[in-house]
Amino acid sequence: MEIYILRHGNAAEAHGGMKDADRALTPEGAKKLQSVLRRAKGVDVKPSIIVTSPYRRARETAQVAAQVLPGGPTLVESRSLTPESSPEAVWEAIRAHKSEPQIMIVGHEPLLSLVYAYLLGAPVQIDVKKGSLGRVDVDRFIAQPRGWLRWLIYPKLAGDPV
Numbered sequence: 001m002e003i004y005i006l007r008h009g010n011a012a013e014a015h016g017g018m019k020d021a022d023r024a025l026t027p028e029g030a031k032k033l034q035s036v037l038r039r040a041k042g043v044d045v046k047p048s049i050i051v052t053s054p055y056r057r058a059r060e061t062a063q064v065a066a067q068v069l070p071g072g073p074t075l076v077e078s079r080s081l082t083p084e085s086s087p088e089a090v091w092e093a094i095r096a097h098k099s100e101p102q103i104m105i106v107g108h109e110p111l112l113s114l115v116y117a118y119l120l121g122a123p124v125q126i127d128v129k130k131g132s133l134g135r136v137d138v139d140r141f142i143a144q145p146r147g148w149l150r151w152l153i154y155p156k157l158a159g160d161p162v
Contacts, residue, residue: 001138003094003119003147004040004047004104006065007112009033009131009155011057021082025060032131032155033061037068039158040133045104046071049097052106053081061131062106073104081107087118091145098141119147131155 009029014020025033037045046069052062054077066073080089090105097103105115112128119136121144126134134152138145 001094001098001100001141002045002047002102002150003136003138004045004102005112005115005128005134005136006061006104006106007128007130007132008053008055008057008061008106008108009064011130021055023055023057025057025064029057029131030060030064032159033064034068036131036133036153036155036158037065039153041069045069045102045133045135047073047102047104048100049074049076050104050106051076051078051081051093051097053077053083053108054079055082055108058106058108062104065104065106081105081111083108083111085111087111087114090115091118095141116149119145120149121146126152129154 010026011023050062050073052058062075078093080093116126117124132154135150136147138147
C-alpha cells in the first residue's frame with residue numbers, strides 16, 4: 001500500500017474565543033496545497049480514500065486534495081488524526097482500508113512526525129511542514145509496520161515555475 005501523508009495547509013490564526021479545531025485554511029494555504037497536489041497528480045497519486053482529521057483546516061485540506069487528484073476519492077473523518085492522537089491509532093485507521101492500493105491521511109503536527117517514525121519503524125525525525133506531502137509504502141499489515149519512505153515534498157519545492 002502507498003500511504004500518502006499530507007499535513008494541513010496554512011490556517012487562519014484563532015481569534016476571540018475560537019477553538020483551535022475551527023481554524024480555517026487560508027487562501028494562500030489552499031494555493032500552496034494545489035501546487036503540491038498537482039505535482040503528486042503528475043506521479044499518479046490517486047488515493048481512493050482520504051482519511052482526515054475532523055478539524056476544519058484538515059477537512060478543507062482533504063477537500064482540496066479530492067478536487068485536484070483524480071478518481072474522486074472518498075473523504076472519511078477520523079479522530080485518530082487529531083493532534084492529541086497516537087501513531088498506533090493512525091495505523092489502525094490505515095489498516096481498516098488495507099485492501100486499497102493507495103490511501104491518503106490528512107492531519108497535524110506533532111502527530112504526523114510521530115506517524116512517519118512509527119510507519120518506518122525507526123526513530124527518525126522528519127520536518128513535516130504545513131502543506132507537505134510524503135509517501136510511505138508498506139507491504140504487510142502487522143501490528144508494528146515496517147515501511148519505506150519513498151519521497152517527501154514541501155510546498156516551497158513544489159511551487160509552479162515562474
